Amino acid sequence: MRTVIVGGSKFGVATAEQLIDKGHEVVLIDKNRQKLEDLSQRLDCGMIHGDGSSPKILREAFASEEDVLIALTNASDGNILTALTARSVGFGRVIPQIIEAELLEVCVELDLKDTITPHVTVARSLCRALEEETELARDTNLTSDLRLLRVTVMAKQEGCALSDLDLPDDCRPVALLKDDHEKFADADVTLSEGEEILFAVRSEKVRELKALFAAT
Structure with missing residues (x-):
């Protein structure tokens, strides 16, 4: 699997560095040739000069x-x-960064389900830290071996209880989410298609957990 990053911004470069450090194949696209030449001294990845919205590129x-x-x-x-x-070219997953919150509705209409909203996310974390009097560095981020992962309940799991699922080891359901409503993930809760489950899971079990909730 290859990860293509469009935009050599600080965020884009930091993302590329993280992925490269974890052994991922990365290609960086940017319109600024000089920027790519400078970044080639520090990033071990493919680089393409051009417009990232161009089908040819x-x-x-x-x-x-x-x-x-x-x-x-x-x-x-x-x-x-x-x-x-x-998406039209054939990429299996596309993730746009959305800075203007009003454009999130447009993304929903275009079926762009994966979006990055850095300003909204940071603002939410800041407000939560202030209200709960917690340190920002100790908010919900997991930075070592555990990951927080959201998966969507498929038709094949409709009507099942959480306890009925053949979950991998080192995986714990935390919450159920649907239409901005959240509740604890009790073992006997009945699942409905389309709702999401938030799991805490070890990194090496992420792929196995995703496979359980795959569309096939």
């Missing part, structure tokens, strides 16, 4: 349907266009 970066595209420029509308183009 995206086809050059594309390798397989398992590829992921992350649009991290500072222009939300451009990121949306890039995500839509990448």
